[in-house]
Amino acid sequence: MNFESLFSGLRKDLQPNAEVKRRIERSMHNRISSGDAVFADLKRDLVPKKDLQKTIWNRIAPIGGRITAEALHEVKTSLTPSESFRLTLRDRLLHRLKGLEPIHPEARGSVLLKWTASFALFALIVQASPMLFMASPTVAKSEVLLLPTRGEVSISIDGVWQTVDQQMVLEPDMILRTHDGEASIIFHDDGVIRLAEDTTVHIDDLLARLDVATSTKPIITLYTGKIWIQGLVPAQLPGLTVSSSYGDITVNKGSVSIAEDDVVDIDVYDRSATVTRNGEDIYLTSGERTQLVEGNPVALVKKIPNKWYQYTWASQNLQRDAVHRDGIAQQQHERRISQAGILPTSRLYPVKRFAELMDVMMTFDDQTRVEKRLQLAETRLNEAAALINENEEEEADTALLEYKTALQTISDDYKDGDFAQYLVERAIAGSAAQYSAIQPGDDSYRITKTVLETSADLPTQDHAQGTLLLDGLAVLVKAMDQGRTDLVEAVWSDMQPYLLNLQNDQTAMKPSMYKEAKTLLSFLATSLQVAHERGVEIDSELLSETAIYLPPPRDTSTVVLSEDEIMNIVMGIREKIFLYHMTQPRINQFISEVKALEGHPDQGRILRRLAQVLPEGPEDFPDRVYKEIVKLRWENAGANL
16 A cells, blocks of 8 residues: 555645635634633533532531631632743644644545544544543652640751641651650551650651552661550551561551560550561560560560550550541542542543553553553542442442452463562552551442452462451451440351361461461450350350350369359449449449459459349449450460460
8 A cells, every 4th residue: 555645645635725724723813812711611611510519518518617718729829820821821722723734524535544543643642641531540648747746745857856846747867755745656548656755766767558569667766665556557568667676566457555665565455466576576466465675585475464455555545546547548438539530420431441441552561551451450449439439339349340350361461470460469559558447347348358359369469368357357356345246247157258268277378367367266256155145145156156266264173262252252342333322433443343353263253243233324334344254255365375
């Protein structure tokens, strides 16, 4: 084929006459010269309808009090094009207008050739500016924030100390000191560190945990004092590491107290942590503690005393952890929704998908092509989040299935490509990190579950099944603590595939995950058994299936007290409690009596009888006793693991 003659004929057919060119140029020149007309049209087209305005206002009205006049002025300034921008835009359009060659309505020629040319032109436009059709990902803020919460807090910057009385952005190599105050450090979505009084820390590494290549350096060094760290980092990513004098403590998901003085005390109050000392790892799960001592290479693991949970340091921080996790989960969900772009429920969605297809087709570098395909798979997750938010359940399931299929296809296409497989693993880790605070029971946990199930099919991802199991068990244990046995019965059946993997010796699982799963299962089984003994109706099949995880019974061969003696103790406790006529003094006396029972050989028997003789009332004594029984059995369970 003679391409020169072909394009020559095509150019002749598409060349408008001089009169048409003058008319088009005059019309566009008039519109651009007026300036205001162009932006008036834009304003008219972009003004939302009345019902949409009302919906938006209803969403932002609750937070209206936090919006200042300066903030609104900044928004207006940012969205209003400057005069220089208008003139620049006008000049560029006029410059391009000179070379404009629109298609003449009378043009003749091959219809197929015209469509081919149009298709090629559209493909080039998509390749040059795909963001016209696809939502660009939102760049998460990278700041690590210091929040002084009480008293005097100071910071050293380049050796100069200064007092901090408001929120500020932290940088590496800064030193923080709380004196008589307290402060919190917010590490992106990855977690939070709270500093107690008289605590000094050095800021080390502030990089967010976004993919598998994240730095494993400590985020802070604890010089002296006490901190509380809550981690929200998925298992496939490096956790938050705190350096101390005698070892490093790493937390992915969990709540841990660390105190540094002559010795280093590590207490795990939720989930798990890993202590690394002299190249060896010590795995701690909820309710366990250890102490690192100079010159002593052996670190013994012990149980946290029950009364410690009632101390202000633990109880207050656990409550704050729940609030912080819920807040981060909401932010992560809203962030995904904002990145979704055009949804399948829109008539423009086919245009978006076609633009995505052309963008990939016009990419010829293998690595870039894989990265774009992975980004498009991530877009399906964002769409699923938005669809879940709009209660479009079927469309959301379709989007999640497309994500899973896309990842499996990419993995199969590059099965022998080590770097491509690395890109897939990194993308999955990043997807999990974007929903790190979402828990089972949340509607959007389906997205996390889909990501983990997809990663489970990859040969190097031995954490996925374990993560699903631990997330589920943590929620069930919390449900039992709240007395929601109905939720436990409903979710337990969904946990069976992951429990089978736990029992399968051929299934690879990290040692820390295995130990945490055993601890949670023991606590869950104990809680169910105690609830059943109290008369709570529990499904018999559930009791039977969890019975295998019950700890072995304690040795009761040395029981000293008779039943009458037990009841005498119980009635004595009751009388002491009801010497008071107000609710709070009664509760305080109850706490004092329970503490006095710690270490008693018949502590369990006394608590069981106490639950029977104490009335419900506003103090809710039976439920308080029930929780003490659960803690006691959990402590005994941990001692036998």
